[in-house]
Amino acid sequence: xxxxxxxxxxxxxxxxxxxxxxxxxxxxxxxxxxxxxxxxxxxxxxxxxxxxxxxxxxxxxxxxxxxxxxxxxxxxxxxxxxxxxxxxxxxxxxxxxxxxxxxxxxxxxxxxxxxxxxxxxxxxxxxxxxxxxxxxxxxxxxxxxxxxxxxxxxxxxxxxxxxxxxxxxxxxxxxxxxxxxxxxxxxxxxxxxxxxxxxxxxxxxxxxxxxxxxxxxxxxxxxxxxxxxxxxxxxxxxxxxxxxxxxxxxxxxxxxxxxxxxxxxxxxxxxxxxxxxxxxxxxxxxxxxxxxxxxxxxxxxxxxxxxxxxxxxxxxxxxxxxxxxxxxxxxxxxxxxxxxxxxxxxxxxxxxxxxxxxxxxxxxxxxxxxxxxxxxxxxxxxxxxxxxxxx
Amino acid sequence: xxxxxxxxxxxxxxxxxxxxxxxxxxxxxxxxxxxxxxxxxxxxxxxxxxxxxxxxxxxxxxxxxxxxxxxxxxxxxxxxxxxxxxxxxxxxxxxxxxxxxxxxxxxxxxxxxxxxxxxxxxxxxxxxxxxxxxxxxxxxxxxxxxxxxxxxxxxxxxxxxxxxxxxxxxxxxxxxxxxxxxxxxxxxxxxxxxxxxxxxxxxxxxxxxxxxxxxxxxxxxxxxxxxxxxxxxxxxxxxxxxxxxxxxxxxxxxxxxxxxxxxxxxxxxxxxxxxxxxxxxxxxxxxxxxxxxxxxxxxxxxxxxxxxxxxxxxxxxxxxxxxxxxxxxxxxxxxxxxxxxxxxxxxxxxxxxxxxxxxxxxxxxxxxxxxxxxxxxxxxxxxxxxxxxxxxxxxxxxxxxxxxxxxxxxxxxxxxxxxxxxxxxxxxxxxxxxxxxxxxxxxxxxxxxxxxxxxxxxxxxxxxxxxxxxxxxxxxxxxxxxxxxxxxxxxxxxxxxxxxxxxxxxxxxxxxxxxxxxxxxxxxxxxxxxxxxx
Numbered sequence: 052x053x054x055x056x057x058x059x060x061x062x063x064x065x066x067x068x069x070x071x072x073x074x075x076x077x078x079x080x081x082x083x084x085x086x087x088x089x090x091x092x093x094x095x096x097x098x099x100x101x102x103x104x105x106x107x108x109x110x111x112x113x114x115x116x117x118x119x120x121x122x123x124x125x126x127x128x129x130x131x132x133x134x135x136x137x138x139x140x141x142x143x144x145x146x147x148x149x150x151x152x153x154x155x156x157x158x159x160x161x162x163x164x165x166x167x168x169x170x171x172x173x174x175x176x177x178x179x180x181x182x183x184x185x186x187x188x189x190x191x192x193x194x195x196x197x198x199x200x201x202x203x204x205x206x207x208x209x210x211x212x213x214x215x216x217x218x219x220x221x222x223x224x225x226x227x228x229x230x231x232x233x234x235x236x237x238x239x240x241x242x243x244x245x246x247x248x249x250x251x252x253x254x255x256x257x258x259x260x261x262x263x264x265x266x267x268x269x270x271x272x273x274x275x276x277x278x279x280x281x282x283x284x285x286x287x288x289x290x291x292x293x294x295x296x297x298x299x300x301x302x303x304x305x306x307x308x309x310x311x312x313x314x315x316x317x318x319x320x321x322x323x324x325x326x327x328x329x330x331x332x333x334x335x336x337x338x339x340x341x342x343x344x345x346x347x348x349x350x351x352x353x354x355x356x357x358x359x360x361x362x363x364x365x366x367x368x369x370x371x372x373x374x375x376x377x378x379x380x381x382x383x384x385x386x387x388x389x390x391x392x393x394x395x396x397x398x399x400x401x402x403x404x405x406x407x408x409x410x411x412x413x414x415x416x417x418x419x420x421x422x423x424x425x426x427x428x429x430x431x432x433x434x435x436x437x438x439x440x441x442x
Numbered sequence: 443x444x445x446x447x448x449x450x451x452x453x454x455x456x457x458x459x460x461x462x463x464x465x466x467x468x469x470x471x472x473x474x475x476x477x478x479x480x481x482x483x484x485x486x487x488x489x490x491x492x493x494x495x496x497x498x499x500x501x502x503x504x505x506x507x508x509x510x511x512x513x514x515x516x517x518x519x520x521x522x523x524x525x526x527x528x529x530x531x532x533x534x535x536x537x538x539x540x541x542x543x544x545x546x547x548x549x550x551x552x553x554x555x556x557x558x559x560x561x562x563x564x565x566x567x568x569x570x571x572x573x574x575x576x577x578x579x580x581x582x583x584x585x586x587x588x589x590x591x592x593x594x595x596x597x598x599x600x601x602x603x604x605x606x607x608x609x610x611x612x613x614x615x616x617x618x619x620x621x622x623x624x625x626x627x628x629x630x631x632x633x634x635x636x637x638x639x640x641x642x643x644x645x646x647x648x649x650x651x652x653x654x655x656x657x658x659x660x661x662x663x664x665x666x667x668x669x670x671x672x673x674x675x676x677x678x679x680x681x682x683x684x685x686x687x688x689x690x691x692x693x694x695x696x697x698x699x700x701x702x703x704x705x706x707x708x709x710x711x712x713x714x715x716x717x718x719x720x721x722x723x724x725x726x727x728x729x730x731x732x733x734x735x736x737x738x739x740x741x742x743x744x745x746x747x748x749x750x751x752x753x754x755x756x757x758x759x760x761x762x763x764x765x766x767x768x769x770x771x772x773x774x775x776x777x778x779x780x781x782x783x784x785x786x787x788x789x790x791x792x793x794x795x796x797x798x799x800x801x802x803x804x805x806x807x808x809x810x811x812x813x814x815x816x817x818x819x820x821x822x823x824x825x826x827x828x829x830x831x832x833x834x835x836x837x838x839x840x841x842x843x844x845x846x847x848x849x850x851x852x853x854x855x856x857x858x859x860x861x862x863x864x865x866x867x868x869x870x871x872x873x874x875x876x877x878x879x880x881x882x883x884x885x886x887x888x889x890x891x892x893x894x895x896x897x898x899x900x901x902x903x904x905x906x907x908x909x910x911x912x913x914x915x916x917x918x919x920x921x922x923x924x925x926x927x928x929x930x931x932x933x934x935x936x937x938x939x940x941x942x943x944x945x946x947x948x949x950x951x952x953x954x955x956x957x958x959x960x961x962x963x964x965x966x967x968x969x970x971x972x973x974x975x976x
Contacts, residue, residue: 242660392456
C-alpha cells in the first residue's frame with residue numbers, strides 16, 4: 052500500500068476543463084477513491100479565459116468534487132507577460148528575458164510557492180503540471196529535485212525555450228502522457244538533460260466513464276439522425292476552422308443530411324453559418340457522452356495533442372475517431388488500436404466520413420477496438436499504478 | 443467502392459484504399475482534341491478531258507484544289523489557293539469564273555486540257571456583264587436555270603448532309619478511340635496511384651522505423667555517454683574509496699603498532715616487575731640464609747642475641763612479604779593513580795600549617811610519602827613488609843621496617859603533627875585496632891591530625907566482593923563504626939569523606955528505587971575520616 056500523500060499543483064482547478072486540468076482532477080479523484088490521500092494546490096483564478104490575474108475565489112481551503120483544494124492568490128503583474136504575448140502574436144523573436152517573463156509573470160502565485168514548503172517532506176509526493184504555465188516552473192525550480200512533473204509537452208515554441216530545459220533538470224520524476232511526447236523530449240533534450248529523460252515513464256492519462264450510469268436525458272435539444280461530433284474548445288489552434296471548411300465540402304456531397312455537432316465553448320465564429328452545423332455549447336458531462344454515444348464518430352483535426360482526451364471519450368462511448376494524420380499522438384493512438392481513421396486533406400476527410408457513414412459494422416468495430424484499448428492501457432488502475440510505482 | 447472491413451479491420455490498409463479512391467477521382471479531365479478534316483483524295487490526275495460538272499460538284503478549297511489538278515495538272519500554290527478562295531467568298535466570282543480563269547490562263551492553255559460545257563456559261567457571263575442588257579441576260583439565265591439551280595440546291599443539301607454524317611461518324615470514331623485511350627490512361631493512372639500510395643505507405647513505414655531506430659540510437663548514445671561518464675565517475679569513486687580504505691588501514695596499522703608497542707612496554711614492565719620480585723625473593727632468601735648460617739656458625743647463644751628459634755620465628759613472619767607486595771601491585775592500583783587519589787587530603791595538612799612531623803603507618807609502596815615530599819612536607823613511614831620497605835628506601839623515602847604498634851609504643855607522647863594510615867585498619871584485629879588508636883592519640887601533638895582511609899562497605903559491591911579481593915583483609919568497617927571508635931578514643935572527628943563515587947555509571951532517573959540502586963551499587967568504594975586531637 053502506498054503510504055505517502057500526494058499533492059497536485061495546477062494553475063486552475065474547478066470547472067475549467069482544459070486537458071491538464073482534467074488530468075489533475077481525474078488523478079486526484081481516483082487516488083482518493085483508492086485510499087491514497089490526494090490534495091490539490093491551485094490559484095484563486097477560475098480559468099485562463101477569465102482574467103487570470105484576478106482572484107475569482109477567496110484564498111483558502113475548498114472541497115471540489117470531494118477533493119481537498121487549497122487556493123492561493125495569483126500574481127497580479129501582467130505587463131511583462133502581455134508584452135511577450137504581443138511579440139509572439141506579431142511573430143517577433145524573443146529574448147531569454149522575454150521567455151523568463153512569460154513563465155514568471157504568467158499565471159503564478161508566490162504565496163502558493165512559499166506555502167508548498169510545508170509539504171516538501173517525506174510525508175508527501177508533489178506533482179506539478181503542465182509545463183506551459185509559470186506556476187509549474189516556479190514550484191519546481193524553487194524546490195529542485197523535490198517535485199515531479201507531468202509536462203504535457205506539445206511541439207510548440209515554448210517547448211524549445213531554455214526554461215523548459217531547466218524545468219526538466221529540476222524535476223524529481225517526469226511523467227509523459229504518450230510515447231510520442233517522450234520521443235519529442237528525447238529528441239530535443241535527451242543529450243542535455245540525460246538519461247533521466249530516457250528512463251522516464253510514459254504513464255498515459257486515466258480515462259473511464261463517470262460512475263453515474265443513471266443519467267436520464269432531460270429536456271434537451273433534439274439531435275440530428277446522423278451526425279459527427281467535435282468536443283472541445285473552438286479555437287484555430289485546434290484546427291476548428293479547417294474542420295468547418297472540410298465538413299462543408301463533405302456535406303455538399305453526403306448522401307444524407309449529415310451534420311456536425313459542436314460541444315464546448317470557444318470562438319463561435321469558427322463555426323460556418325450553415326444548417327449542417329449544430330453548436331450545443333457547454334453541456335453536462337453526461338449529456339456530452341450521450342451526444343457522442345449516438346454519433347457516427349468523433350472528429351479532432353488538432354495537430355497539437357499530447358494525449359487527446361476527446362478521442363478517448365469517443366472510444367469510451369464506443370464510437371470511432373477521425374484525427375489528423377499530421378498529429379503523431381492521435382494518429383498513433385488510432386493506428387495502435389484500429390479505432391478510427393486519420394486524414395491529411397479535405398478529400399481524404401470526405402472519403403473517411405463517407406466510409407464511416409456507409410459501413411456500420413466497421414464503425415462499430417473501430418469503436419469497440421478503441422474501448423478495449425482504453426481498458427488495457429488507460430484505465431485508472433493501470434495509469435495510477437505507473438505513477439505510484441515510480442514515486 | 444471501399445469494402446466493409448469487418449473483423450479483420452486494418453486502419454492502415456483502409457486509409458490506403460481511401461487515398462487511392464481519392465487519387466482516382468482527382469485525374470485531370472483533358473479537353474477533347476479538335477478533329478482534323480480528312481484530306482480529299484484528288485481523282486484528277488492524268489486525264490486531259492473533263493466536263494465542268496466533274497469539277498462543279500466540289501466546293502471550297504477542294505473545288506480549287508481539284509480545278510488546279512485537272513486544268514493545270516498540279517497542286518495549287520498557296521497564293522493561288524488564297525486568291526481563288528477569296529474571290530469565291532466575295533461572291534463576285536462563281537466556280538465557272540474560276541474554271542474559266544484557270545482554263546484560259548497561259549498555263550491552262552499550255553496544259554491542253556479540254557473542258558466541255560464551259561463555253562456557254564462563259565458567254566452568258568460575258569453577256570451578263572454588259573450594261574442594261576447584261577441585267578436582262580442574267581435575269582433570263584437565272585429564270586432559265588432555276589430548275590437546274592433547284593436541282594443543284596438539292597444535291598448540295600444532300601452533299602452537306604452526307605458530309606455532316608461523315609463528320610459525325612468520324613467524330614464518333616475518334617471519340618471512341620479517345621475514350622478507350624482515356625480509360626487506358628485512367629487504369630494506368632489508378633495503378634500508378636495505387637503503387638504510389640503503396641510506396642508512400644512503405645515510405646511512411648520506413649520513416650517510422652527509421653525514426654524509431656534513430657530514437658533507439660539516441661537513447662543508446664545517451665546511455666552510452668552517461669555510462670562512460672558514470673564509469674569514469676565510478677572509477678574515481680572507487681579509487682577514492684580505496685585510498686580512504688588504505689588510509690584507514692594505515693591508521694589502523696599505526697594504532698595497532700602503538701597498541702603493540704604499548705603492550706610490549708607493559709609486558710616489559712611486567713617482566714621487569716617480576717624480575718624485581720624474584721630478585722627481592724632471592725635477596726630475602728639470601729638474607730634469611732645468611733642469618734641462619736651466622737646463627738649456626740656462632741652456635742653460642744647469649745642473653746643479648748636472639749635464639750635460633752627466635753630468628754626463625756621472626757623470619758617466618760616475613761615469609762609472605764613478597765606475596766603481599768605483589769598483591770599490593772595487583773589490587774591497590776598504579777602508583778600514580780594512588781598518588782592522585784591521595785591529593786584529596788593535602789588541604790587538611792595545609793590548612794593546619796603542617797610542614798613536618800607526619801607519620802604514615804603501613805606506608806606500603808610509599809605513594810603518600812612521595813606526595814608529601816613533592817609538596818615540601820617532611821614525612822616518614824613505618825611498615826612491617828620488608829619488600830615494600832626496601833622499595834621505599836630505594837625511592838629515597840624515610841621508612842622504618844617495624845610493626846606499627848611496636849614502633850609507636852617506643853615513641854614519646856606528642857611526637858607527630860599528623861598521623862596517616864591508608865587501607866591498614868581493615869587488616870587489623872579489633873583489639874589491635876583499639877590499641878593502635880590509643881597509641882596514635884598518645885603520640886599526636888594537641889591539634890594534630892589523624893587521617894584514616896579504608897574500603898566503604900556501604901557500597902554493596904565493595905562490602906560483598908571487592909573487599910575480599912585482598913585475602914589479608916579481615917573485616918570491613920562501616921564509617922559510622924570507625925568514626926565512633928576514633929571519637930571514643932579521644933579524637934574529634936571533623937570530616938568523613940566518601941571517596942570517588944562512580945557517578946558516570948549511575949542509572950538516570952528520580953525514582954526512589956533507582957536512587958537506592960545507585961546508592962547501593964555506585965556509591966563511594968572508599969571513605970576517609972579526618973580527626974583532630976583536641
